[in-house]
Amino acid sequence: AQTVTQSQPEMSVQEAETVTLSCTYDTSENNYYLFWYKQPPSRQMILVIRQEAYKQQNATENRFSVNFQKAAKSFSLKISDSQLGDTAMYFCAFMTDSGGGADGLTFGKGTHLIIQP
Amino acid sequence: DAGVTQSPTHLIKTRGQHVTLRCSPISGHKSVSWYQQVLGQGPQFIFQYYEKEERGRGNFPDRFSARQFPNYSSELNVNALLLGDSALYLCASSSDPTSGNTIYFGEGSWLTVV
Numbered sequence: 001a002q003t004v005t006q007s008q009p010e011m012s013v014q015e016a017e018t019v020t021l022s023c024t025y026d027t028s029e030n031n032y033y034l035f036w037y038k039q040p041p042s043r044q045m046i047l048v049i050r051q052e053a054y055k056q057q058n059a060t061e062n063r064f065s066v067n068f069q070k071a072a073k074s075f076s077l078k079i080s081d082s083q084l085g086d087t088a089m090y091f092c093a094f095m096t097d098s099g100g101g102a103d104g105l106t107f108g109k110g111t112h113l114i115i116q117p
Numbered sequence: 118d119a120g121v122t123q124s125p126t127h128l129i130k131t132r133g134q135h136v137t138l139r140c141s142p143i144s145g146h147k148s149v150s151w152y153q154q155v156l157g158q159g160p161q162f163i164f165q166y167y168e169k170e171e172r173g174r175g176n177f178p179d180r181f182s183a184r185q186f187p188n189y190s191s192e193l194n195v196n197a198l199l200l201g202d203s204a205l206y207l208c209a210s211s212s213d214p215t216s217g218n219t220i221y222f223g224e225g226s227w228l229t230v231v
Contacts, residue, residue: 037222043205091160
């Protein structure tokens with residue numbers, strides 16, 4: 001079974017600063033997908049960024065980028081130039097490639113990110 | 118375009134009762150998944166359906182069941198409700214269940230069991 005660990009329950013930074021959220025995972029699979037989801041107070045899960053394990057290049061989406069270290073099973077999220085609207089719960093999630101995704105997403109417990117004005 | 122829609126948004130049930138939650142996927146999406154999110158935790162996978170067939174099931178008791186209709190909408194049913202079933206139930210859809218396809222979530226149904 002796969003596990004996802006987010007070791008930072010809460011983080012707080014000033015607006016415009018850069019912040020990095022940590023995520024580690026455990027799996028015996030070689031092919032899989034990793035995701036970061038944002039959950040604002042509205043509770044809707046919004047995809048921030050995704051990474052295919054077979055790609056060495058780190059994914060980027062505007063102000064969001066990841067540091068994917070496959071050997072270390074680490075998948076951190078960096079948010080640059082943080083904005084007040086970035087305040088939310090952030091969840092790291094894993095999906096194995098075997099079984100065609102039938103096992104669904106495995107989520108971590110989340111990091112509550114607070115952007116201070 | 119409409120996203121994933123869920124109903125009802127909030128409901129309160131008594132222990133032992135039954136509940137049905139409904140989900141309509143994004144137009145064109147044929148795969149629907151259900152997740153349970155207890156307060157303070159990440160979502161946990163319950164079911165995945167594709168083309169009206171159950172393709173995956175998480176570690177949940179048989180009190181939980183689901184189905185997918187010909188129009189790809191889905192229902193999640195929970196029987197003999199327990200206090201511990203109180204949670205946000207999230208529905209998600211994707212074009213097909215191939216691993217890595219972007220999964221889009223609805224806003225959830227808040228279930229409170231008293």
